[in-house]
Each structure stands twice: as C-alpha cells, then as structure tokens.
Amino acid sequence: MEFTLEHTSEGSKARAGVLKTAHGQIETPIFMPVGTAGTVKGVHARELEDDIKAQIILGNTYHLYLRPGMSIMEQAGGLHKFNSWNKPLLTDSGGFQVFSLGHISKMSEEGVRFQSHIDGSYHMFSPEKSIDIQRSIGADIIMAFDECTPGDADYNYAKKSLDLTQRWLDRCMIQMDKTEPKYGHEQSLFPIVQGCVYNDLRSRAAENVKTYNADGYAIGGLAVGEKEDVMYEMVDVVNSILPEDRPRYLMGVGTPINILEAIDRGVDMFDCVMPTRNARNGMLFTRKGTMNMRNKKWENDFLPVDPDGTSYVDHTYSRAYLRHLVISGEMLGAQISSIHNLAFYVWLTNEARRRIKNDTFKSWKEEMVQQLSVRL
C-alpha cells in the first residue's frame, strides 16, 4: 500500500492524496459506504460502482464473523469474491459492534467474551482473533482491535481503556507479522487512536501509534456522544501528531458538515451508516440542504429528486414519486434514497478534493457548511 500526498489546500489543512491498494487506487478525501453484512443495504454492487462511484466500501467483521461465518467466507475466497466487489475493501476490527450490539459477558486482558445478537451463542474476540478473522475476510485495509471508549468516560476509565487498546495494538501487530494474507494480496493494518475527549490521552495515543510506522492511521472513539467542537478539537490534536505522509481515517463520522470540518483538519477517509440509515427513513442530503421526504410539501413537487444530483435516480424519479414510495413504505423508496445519499456523500468528498487541488477548499467549505444546515 502506498499513499501519495498530492496537495494541501491554501489556508487549510485539507489534503488531496492517492492511496494505492492491491484492488485499485483511492483518491482522497474519500467517503466509504458501509456494507455491514457484506451488502450496502438496498444497493447493488453495480450501482455502487457505476452510479455512486464508490472507490472503497466497508465490511463489518462482527457481522460477517457471525454470518455467514469464516468457513463460508474462506470457501468463497474472501469478501471481494463473496459480494462481487472487486475494488478496495476495508474491515473494522469487530470491537465497536461487540460493544454496541453484542451482550458482553466478560471483558479481560485477553479480549471480550460476548453473546451474538442473532442467536445468543457465545464467542470470544481478542486482538489475535480479530486479525485472523480479518485475514479470512481479506480486506485491503484492516483495523486494529481496540476498546471504543464511551464519549462520557471519566479520565481514569479513559486512561485505563487506552492502556488496554495500546497493549492490544501490540498484539495485533505481532499477529499480523505471524500470519500471511490468505488470498495473495496485501493487507494493511491501521492502528486506531483512542483517548476519549482528553487532549493528553489523544496526544499520547497518537504518539504511540506513530511508532508502528503503519500504512495509515485511524481516529476512533469520536461521534460517540461528545460535543462536536470537542470532536473537532480531538481531530486537531491527533492530526498535529500523525505523520503527514500516511492516510488518516476518522471512523464512523458523520454528517456532511462533520466530514467537511474534518477534511479541513486534515482527515482523508470517512465511513458512516448515516447516508443509508437516514435514507431508509426518507431523509435526503443535498448540496442545498436536507429534505425530509415524508413532508407534505413534496407531495406534488414533480421536479427531479435532486437536479444537482450525480446519480441517475436523481433525474429519473420525481420528488412526488419518491415521497409516495416513502409514505407507502415501498422498498424502492429506500433504494432510491440510499443511492442518492451515498452518491451525495461521495460527490461531497470528490468535490472537496477538487477544491483542495485548486486551493479554493476553505471558502467553499464555509459556504457549504451554511448551505448544508438548511432544511428544505
């Protein structure tokens, strides 16, 4: 894996770069659609590629481990083959979902014992196990197994949690060295910076991950309940320490505004379920603001869904029709909205890239942040 930092925008820390993986290159900044259980909900692989222009998508280790399970995954030849996505893939470590979805029965130095949210069966995740599973899934970028510290954790808890995350990172790295990719292509492990909302812990965490000379670094444990300005402050602290020449991935963030603010602070990669989850609730993001498709005002609005939109659904269907589908609970409503929102998020990061390269990012961002706050 190779990252080239192409340009940093004037008056901002916003960066344009190119990340080369075994399954193709990724132009950053980039938004990565989330394909939790091996599928971006409601969206065909063809639509991801042709209509949304996704360059990389996510899979969730926790979900894929429980279903279909690693025996099937290995027989398939990894997730790329299993879900017919031949471009770059990233998997999380399973840690976040174990803490948010699983029923934890025991947490120890060794790892986390938990019950499946599907059938209540018992399982154990450890740093070594997470790496082994991610080897079986075969994503191009894989993540360190960490404890995602709650946003409201007190300093002592956060410090102990970070200590554990750091020891677990060490074990992840050792397991990476001990094991080989299963499908013949390179996999890069990104360490995750934790430290909750505490400057000194975030600094220490950033300094620590840097020592591993990894192919890229992630910032985790944000957008988990803390205030937005605190999140931005933590991003600033961490990015002032992370090396310039490696990609930076802000995990699970966020709104379009969050993404622009984080790009402005030097973040390169993003993922979030918001575009698809909100789509399923009939909420659209556009460059003019948000649209709640349940609103009666769209009932007889026969204009295209989004005249500025980059995907075919924006121009094929009318707002009135989409509202009808959403109100009627029709699957197609969720499908159209999901394609639209994902295409919008990818456009947003692509446009940020273009603005970074021609040094107009900062003023464009300020305008966009105003516009994106509008409720249409």
Place this chain on the structure above:
Amino acid sequence: MEFTLEHTSEGSKARAGVLKTAHGQIETPIFMPVGTAGTVKGVHARELEDDIKAQIILGNTYHLYLRPGMSIMEQAGGLHKFNSWNKPLLTDSGGFQVFSLGHISKMSEEGVRFQSHIDGSYHMFSPEKSIDIQRSIGADIIMAFDECTPGDADYNYAKKSLDLTQRWLDRCMIQMDKTEPKYGHEQSLFPIVQGCVYNDLRSRAAENVKTYNADGYAIGGLAVGEKEDVMYEMVDVVNSILPEDRPRYLMGVGTPINILEAIDRGVDMFDCVMPTRNARNGMLFTRKGTMNMRNKKWENDFLPVDPDGTSYVDHTYSRAYLRHLVISGEMLGAQISSIHNLAFYVWLTNEARRRIKNDTFKSWKEEMVQQLSVRL
C-alpha cells in the same frame, strides 16, 4: 390498439401475436410484472426495462386511488410520468382489491362502499368511478369493474354475481364512451369473463363480452381457490368462444406451469404477484426447477445464482451470497430474487413465443412442465 395474431403453434392452441399500444408494442404471449402501488416492489424502472425486459407492467387502481390519490396522479400527468415507465401500462379495475383488501361496508347495484385498508376512510367504487379513476391513471389497457366471484361460490351466487358483472360491464362501456383519455393517448377497455367454475356461466359470459367488440378480453375469477384442472377447463371453455383476433388475458395467474398450460390453451397475457412475492420469501423459479434460498444446501454453493438466467444478477452473485442475504433479512436479497424471478417469467413467455413460432411449443411445454416441478 391493434392485435395481430401471427401464428398458432402446431398441435396446440398456443398463439404468437403482437399488440400495438400508444406506448409501444407487446409481443405475446407475455408476462406483465405487477407494480401495485406504482412500483414493482424492489425493482427500479431501469431494471424492469434493461434487465427484466418487461414489455408492459401493471398498476393497481385500488392502491393508486388511495395513495397517492387521483389529484396527485393527474398533476403528475398520469402513471407513466409518475413512475417513469414509458412503455405500455395496464390497470385493473380496483374490484379485486376492494373484495380482498378493503372492508366492504355495503355492496349494491350501484357499486361497492368500502373502507380503506390504510386509514379506514370510506370510499365508493362503481363502474363509472372505476373508469374515471383509470382515465386519471392513464394506462394503455384498462379493465372493466366486476365482481370477482369466489372460487367456492354455489351456482346461484355465481349466476347472480355474473348478472351483476354483466350489468356493470355495460355501465363501464357507457362511461368509456362518455369520457375521453386525459393524456392524449388511446386507452382500451378489456371486459372480464366471470362465471366461476360453471361451464354454462363461463360460456354465457364469453358470449356476452364478445358482443362489445372490445380490443381484448380478460378471464377473471380463476386461481381463487378452485382446482387447477377446473381452471384449465374454464380457460378452454372461454377461449373456444372468444374471438381469435383479440388478445386474451388470464388475470392473476400464476405459477410458471399454470402459465404454460394456459398458453397451450390460447391465452396471450398474464400477470401475477407470485414472482415478486415469492422472491421476497427467498424462493426462486428457474428453468430447472424451484430453489428455496433458505435451504442450507446453498450455503457454500458458489456457482452463479442461475447459470441459465437472462438477467445480470444471475451471473453477478453466487447462490451462497444470495442465501446469506436472504437468511440475514437484507433488502438486497429480495431485490436480487425479484429481478431474477421477473426475468425468468418474462423469459418463459418469450421462449414460449419462440417455440410457438417454430411449431415446437407443445413438446417443449411438456418437457418444461416436468422440469419446473422439480425442487432443486
């Protein structure tokens, strides 16, 4: 509207024809996907056209009348514009859904008073009202308002019901004459032959509809609980009376085998929710038999969904992946299965047409009926 009977297959009553409508021509025999509430569930308009090769789709008058309602429909410029489908459309009369979904509060000579299944509001459908609504929806082919006699009705009930259907047909025809299409293109009304499972009533009904010299005729009230051989017998009785030079539409039927048997008996057009409804339950129709995707046997079958399939989903995704989606309750499972099943139904009627034209329909049909009964 113009129907050309091109060929009748040797040793069968199976017919190949072409039906010309204001929105393009339909090659028969043909299967018409059902788009109940203005959408074929889970399927984009683009997929219907490019991947499923649908030549005509249905809309349901009952559903569209209740939601979005005729004010929106007329402002949109009719259903073609509303749901972005620019090829032929057919609407039913609303009668069948009133009887099956609505809560009927009063049935009289005038029509049917019922409560909406959505919000319990009261509405009245009459022959005149049904025609008016279908004028507002603007389908190329519209259906007479009838009483769909239950399959287990006794002779007296069936006779009285048919009498009413015949008087209602007369009123539909008068209303058609009194009104004009709303969007500048021709609409053709198909009368419906009822008569339950009674030969003499079916004969009388077929003789009666013939007197209207309509552009096409439908056979209704079948596949509603009667035995299959009785259904086929009724189709034989009716088709022996209906004119050769008009298309014949068997409403709401059925399994792939039902369709082949009815084609063999001279039916030209079909619709059914089975391909999409069964798809949402993980059941696929293929030319080698049916596949229950929940079955564990597909768990590690990495062959394409259907190597003989005509749609891209058949070759893009594996059986193991589709099973994973179905078991996980992922929308994409229903989407893939729906596209597959609809493409299969359309292929089946297209292939029947090809076999009719080269006089090999009968032997092909016999083979297919065997094959289609297999559970894979």
